[in-house]
Amino acid sequence: MKYAEGRLGRVFVIRLEEGDVVPDCIEEFASEKNISIAHVSLLGTLMEGEVIVGPRKTSEIPPRPMDLPIYEAHETIATGVVAPDKDGKPILHIHGALGRSGNTIMGCLRNGVKAWVCCEVILQEILGVDAKRLLDEKTGFTLLNLG
Amino acid sequence: MKYAEGRLGRVFVIRLEEGDVVPDCIEEFASEKNISIAHVSLLGTLMEGEVIVGPRKTSEIPPRPMDLPIYEAHETIATGVVAPDKDGKPILHIHGALGRSGNTIMGCLRNGVKAWVCCEVILQEILGVDAKRLLDEKTGFTLLNLG
């Protein structure tokens, strides 16, 4: 376990509008507001795009991801962490549970899903933490490095 | 995307007791404590009531919701945002993943589900944000309006 201690900064209440793409729109918002590290909590309805639903084989390194398309509007909760990449660009790592008519797809919202009519986000900025998402050569993942 | 910037206020640690109805009991609590805007994070076991599991057709406006009943006790995580309606009454918009024996129903807890034995909530008040849930004529939803 690696960790860094910080403190809370600004808190943003956000409403996504129809067609806003997650995680892109939140990354752009973070960039615009000079937010480096943040916790993101989302609830709403998402549609389209793809969700990464696990590595094909748990023990295969580097892992090959499984993707599933999202067709119709799905009720969603999602949790994410914003941190900068090596160039300082904010990257949102966000996982969500997307459900429809009693079935639930849980995965990483890396490849873009869109807000439907109604989607709310609470973004809490975290100050005083030195963190970067850097490429891990072995796994091919960008992992959170805490300084 | 619409947004408003605020700051954290009071933090409440809450234990729901058997039979407490979500979202009602949290809305009443917010009213009693003069909480206008808040982030709600819930974990516990819920039962009974109904969950909205998506619009019947993604592209149909106004949308007609699908509901599913919840029978037995379900392990749950849920995320919500409290904001006042046009009359100032606190409304909790909350989505949750409710699972039992390996099946998971993800939806909006609008129609009332009850706490079973064990249910914990962290409610974080957000200050300095002007927000209201107002009727959107086109969709028939009450959407978060950020001033």
Next chain:
Amino acid sequence: MKYAEGRLGRVFVIRLEEGDVVPDCIEEFASEKNISIAHVSLLGTLMEGEVIVGPRKTSEIPPRPMDLPIYEAHETIATGVVAPDKDGKPILHIHGALGRSGNTIMGCLRNGVKAWVCCEVILQEILGVDAKRLLDEKTGFTLLNLG
């Protein structure tokens, strides 16, 4: 409903490393850092261990839990609350949605699941709250007592 009012303390950004066991590693971290009460928000990939997926019968007291094993790596979001037991040891009550290839298991991570390659946690300390997890004779659960 029982409640206690507090305020936010330290915020920790944590990266779990492969093989770190939840909830144990977070309980040890809380102990080391003298954290009494905290909110925990996790996203990442978990594997192995077991998840409690509900009581066998909703109305049977004391309840007998259902457990399911987790085999391969599962994309996950989880929400938890840290509070001390009667001896002051931090106990993390944490529920998570664990998904793989479109199926989702929602449950209580009490019996230990392990971090796979990538797992991030935001831990928010809550100050000024007197809470303890104490045995409830009737149900056999340790419930959050708020003083």
